[in-house]
Amino acid sequence: MNKFLWESCEIEVTETNGHTPTTVAYRRKQAKVESVICHWRINQEWWKRPVERDYFRVRLAGGVVCELFRDSSSGCWQLQRVYD
Amino acid sequence: MRIACFFLPQFAVQVERQWAPSLQGKPVVIGGYRHETGHVHSVSEEAAAYGVAPDMSLRQAYSLCPSGIFLPYREESCDEGFMRVVTLAANLCPVVEPVPPVHVLLGLRYERDGLRFVRQVLSDVEENTGFRMACGVSPVRFVAMLAAEETSEGDILVVPDGDEQVFLRNLPLERLPVSDNTVRRLHLFGISRIGEILTLPAAAIEAQFGKEGRRLIEFAQGTDDGRLEPWHDDSELSLERYFEVPVEYMEELLQSVEEMVGALCAELQGRWQCCRTATLEVRFEDAATLNRPVRFKQPVSSAPEMNHRIARCIEQCADMAPVENIRLTLTDLCAETGVQTSFLEGPPRAKARFFEAVRTLQGRYGDTVVQKVVTCRNGRLPEERFAFTACDEDRG
Numbered sequence: 001m002n003k004f005l006w007e008s009c010e011i012e013v014t015e016t017n018g019h020t021p022t023t024v025a026y027r028r029k030q031a032k033v034e035s036v037i038c039h040w041r042i043n044q045e046w047w048k049r050p051v052e053r054d055y056f057r058v059r060l061a062g063g064v065v066c067e068l069f070r071d072s073s074s075g076c077w078q079l080q081r082v083y084d
Numbered sequence: 085m086r087i088a089c090f091f092l093p094q095f096a097v098q099v100e101r102q103w104a105p106s107l108q109g110k111p112v113v114i115g116g117y118r119h120e121t122g123h124v125h126s127v128s129e130e131a132a133a134y135g136v137a138p139d140m141s142l143r144q145a146y147s148l149c150p151s152g153i154f155l156p157y158r159e160e161s162c163d164e165g166f167m168r169v170v171t172l173a174a175n176l177c178p179v180v181e182p183v184p185p186v187h188v189l190l191g192l193r194y195e196r197d198g199l200r201f202v203r204q205v206l207s208d209v210e211e212n213t214g215f216r217m218a219c220g221v222s223p224v225r226f227v228a229m230l231a232a233e234e235t236s237e238g239d240i241l242v243v244p245d246g247d248e249q250v251f252l253r254n255l256p257l258e259r260l261p262v263s264d265n266t267v268r269r270l271h272l273f274g275i276s277r278i279g280e281i282l283t284l285p286a287a288a289i290e291a292q293f294g295k296e297g298r299r300l301i302e303f304a305q306g307t308d309d310g311r312l313e314p315w316h317d318d319s320e321l322s323l324e325r326y327f328e329v330p331v332e333y334m335e336e337l338l339q340s341v342e343e344m345v346g347a348l349c350a351e352l353q354g355r356w357q358c359c360r361t362a363t364l365e366v367r368f369e370d371a372a373t374l375n376r377p378v379r380f381k382q383p384v385s386s387a388p389e390m391n392h393r394i395a396r397c398i399e400q401c402a403d404m405a406p407v408e409n410i411r412l413t414l415t416d417l418c419a420e421t422g423v424q425t426s427f428l429e430g431p432p433r434a435k436a437r438f439f440e441a442v443r444t445l446q447g448r449y450g451d452t453v454v455q456k457v458v459t460c461r462n463g464r465l466p467e468e469r470f471a472f473t474a475c476d477e478d479r480g
Contacts, residue, residue, distance in 0.1 A: 006467060044464055051465060063196065080466060 001084040008078035011068065015077075019070055021056055026079060031060040042069075055080075086192040086245075087225050087312065088202050090209070090217045091232035092169065095186045096126035096157055098215050099165045111136075111152040118146040118154040125157040168213050174315060176205055178356040181312040187229055191312050192221070202240055210238075224248050224308050230259055248306025253279030260303055266296055278304050321348050321359070322413035330369045330406030334399065337407055341398055342391050344412050349387040352414065358383030360416035362390060364397050368405040376400075383418050439477045 012025040021033050037057040044051040052072040059065050067081035092098065096114040101107045111131035116122035124140045134149035142154065162185060170182045179191030190205065192198040202219050210216055220231025222243040231251065235241035243251045255278045257267050269292070275281060281289065281304035289297040302308060323344045331337050341364075352359060360383050366374040376397045384390055394412070401407065442454045455472040463469040 004466070004470075008467070042464055053465075 003082045003084075005080055005082075008069075008080045011077050011079045013068065013070075013077035015070075019054060021058060021068065021070075021077070024058070024060060024066075024068065024077075024079075031062060031064065034059045034061050037065065086198055086221060086223050087228045088190045088192055088198065088205070089220045089222075089225070089228035089232040090169070090173070090188045090190065090205065091220070091229070092166070092186040092188075092215055092217055093233075093237055094126050094128055095165070095215070096162055097128045099158070099161050100155055102165070102214055103161070107153060111149055113142070113145050113149065113152045113154050114157050115145075116142050116154065116156050118142060118152075165213070165215065169209055169215060169217075170315065172209055172212055173205060175355060176208065177201075178314070179312050180315045182315055183229070187232070189225055189228065189312055191314075199240065199242070206238060206240070222248060222251075224306050225312065226261070226303060226308055227251060227306050230255065233259075249279070249282075249304075252304065252306050253277065255279075257281075260300070262296055262300060262303075266293060266300070269293075270300075319417065320413055320415045321351055321417070322411060323348055324409065324411040326409050327407060330408045332406040334402055337398055337401070337410075338395055341394055341410065341412070342387075344410070345391045345394060346387045348412060348414055349385055349390060352385045352417070355417075357417045358385040359414040360384075360418060361414070362394060363413045363415065364394055365411040365413070366398075366401060366407055367409040368401075369408050370405040372405065374401060374404075442475055 013021045014023045023032050040055050042053045053069040055069045057067045065083040068079050097112050112128040113131050115125040122142050124145050127136045131152050136145045136149050174180045177190045181189040195201040216237040218232050218235045219240045220228045222228040227248045231241040231243050361379050363377045378393050445453050454475045456475040
């Protein structure tokens with residue numbers, strides 16, 4: 001089971017030079033990224049709604065697994081899914 | 085769901101030691117005075133070192149441990165102590181099932197870090213009640229109970245999922261919650277350990293022991309439904325406010341009631357509970373009283389919702405004498421639980437019930453409160469792979 005955030009919420013993420021997340025801050029709580037489980041990129045065709053996102057499924061310190069993405073055009077990080 | 089079982093070892097001794105701290109470190113035998121004809125109920129570790137054990141006759145216990153302090157078993161004090169532990173556990177966890185006299189089961193479904201939570205419960209109970217507990221954790225309630233009894237005070241024994249049979253294999257038959265007669269008959273078959281039950285054919289056990297035989301197999305396999313029956317605290321919550329200067333103005337009265345409702349609801353939510361009835365008692369300056377019970381259609385713990393109903397009662401006091409005293413009591417407390425169920429895959433009657441519930445919700449909160457999720461095959465972005473549509477009976 002997972003909770004899908006229909007309207008993704010913006011989060012604060014510290015990242016490496018290669019834009020890999022290292023820490024995630026959500027609701028004033030900060031958690032270290034223990035491991036990146038998988039990483040993929042979504043490019044949507046320019047004639048629809050041009051979107052370029054880097055998705056990361058990560059395991060945070062404490063065991064929480066969540067899915068976040070970085071919008072390449074704005075550089076903002078958003079939380080999209082939290083797994084049970 | 086994982087279940088944590090908290091066990092209160094030598095509970096009667098712990099209760100006596102709370103009453104008389106001078107008993108600490110001394111051999112204590114609970115069950116009666118040494119000259120009485122009765123059996124030992126509980127013994128301290130110091131007395132157990134002399135060979136005294138529960139169910140032994142008091143005289144035999146005295147012959148083994150003449151320096152022991154023999155005390156009667158005070159059931160009421162033990163029950164009171166046990167309920168203190170249960171109430172505290174219910175404040176920490178929404179799913180609590182007491183198994184008197186010495187076990188308390190907690191559902192760990194809502195805990196992400198179960199072990200940390202269990203440690204916190206152990207320390208909180210010791211800090212607030214002074215009782216030391218042992219804990220066993222397993223998805224099977226019976227296994228969790230045995231694991232708690234196997235470990236020592238302050239420790240946690242976790243039986244990993246799937247290892248129940250390994251854990252039970254070498255435990256003696258006497259640990260099973262079955263009748264003495266069944267245990268005796270199993271001994272006659274040459275069975276002395278729980279794991280050995282599985283060496284017999286299941287059909288033969290069922291033929292010999294009937295329903296209890298089926299339970300024996302389940303126990304030996306380490307399986308059960310893993311369900312807990314949440315405990316309901318039948319107590320009530322109440323708050324009273326006296327006004328030194330009787331209140332004449334409605335706004336002031338409503339504000340006071342709103343504050344009282346807010347405080348009671350905060351306490352209710354802290355206990356993961358809702359209430360079904362609120363009783364408002366108002367005493368006026370001319371000694372008249374108003375006693376008005378308010379029954380809610382569904383259990384409630386939200387302050388605005390409760391206040392909305394109670395304020396309407398208060399408004400009836402508008403033409404009466406100034407108010408001296410208000411008391412608000414919340415009763416019929418119940419657990420804040422919900423049941424998840426699938427209506428659409430069931431028989432047509434279930435489907436009709438589902439749409440009836442949807443219509444009620446839509447009538448109460450608007451058409452958009454319940455919506456149907458449909459899959460969009462063309463969407464590449466996760467949020468474009470689903471869409472919401474209206475949920476009505478015509479569209480199914």
